Amino acid sequence: MKLVKVTVRSLFGVFDHEIPFNIESGITIVIGENGLGKTVILEAINALFDEKYSFFGSLEFERFDFYFSNNEIWKLTKESSQEGFSLFIGRDSLSKPVKKGRLYKIFQGYDANLHKMKIREMEIMRRLEMDRHYLNERSHNREDFDYDFALRHRRVLEREYRHRLLSEANESDAPQWFLDGIVKVKKIWGQMKNNP
Missing domain, CATH: 3.40.50 (Rossmann fold)
Incomplete structure (x- = not known):
């Protein structure tokens, strides 16, 4: 051939x-x-x-x-x-x-620069959420519990998103x-x- x-x-x-x-x-x-x-x-x-x-x-x-x-x-x-x-x-x-x-x-x-920006944006959002969480860490009411759950959920989504980016690049x-x-x-x- x-x-x-x-x-x-x-x-x-x-x-x-x-x-x-x-x-x-x-x-x-x-x-x-x-x-x-x-x-x-x-x-x-x-x-x-x-x-x-x-x-x-x-x-x-x-x-x-x-x-x-x-x-x-x-x-x-x-x-x-x-x-x-x-x-x-x-x-x-x-x-x-x-x-x-x-x-x-x-x-x-994928456009590497676009993905770097998206990952950076996610990192900034995560840090902002963590800062907000630490400012409110002394109060232990139901709202904080829901916020903690949301924060953990977001971290899981971030990991999944990064994994998807890497795997789809080879799709x-x-x-x-x-x-x-x-x-x-x-x-x-x-x-x-x-x-x-």
Whole structure:
């Protein structure tokens, strides 16, 4: 399963590119003016197959299509939100085109600065609540008991939120064909590097 061609739509919101690879010689030369995305496309290929998906977070594109020697096409798309982005992969075939293919989420990336702000905000709220609690600690009425319960409940929620952030960052429903394909491509690249 060799990568034979890569296309990208709307790279930087502007450029459409198609790069066919010279499979016979193993050498492909990409020529173009500065700023068109030559290096970025090569970095995107590397990021996909090295599973460094966070690379795509700041990259503006509509879709990457990866064409393989077995007539498979992988279609990589991204959805962005205020919190971050999600990467999706779909599969099609040149020999048996799929009418409506399924998209699988392979990565959920979060804006690290936004999450740091949210965690900092939670920490500030917790400290404010603790300060308020300590100011009122001498009175032991029912209201303070309810407040203590609420404070403990909030701490549990904070821990759960932090855990969810960490686990969702790695959330994926990547299909087996994709995971197997990544391994196959890496194996071929390794052989090519060892036998120039």
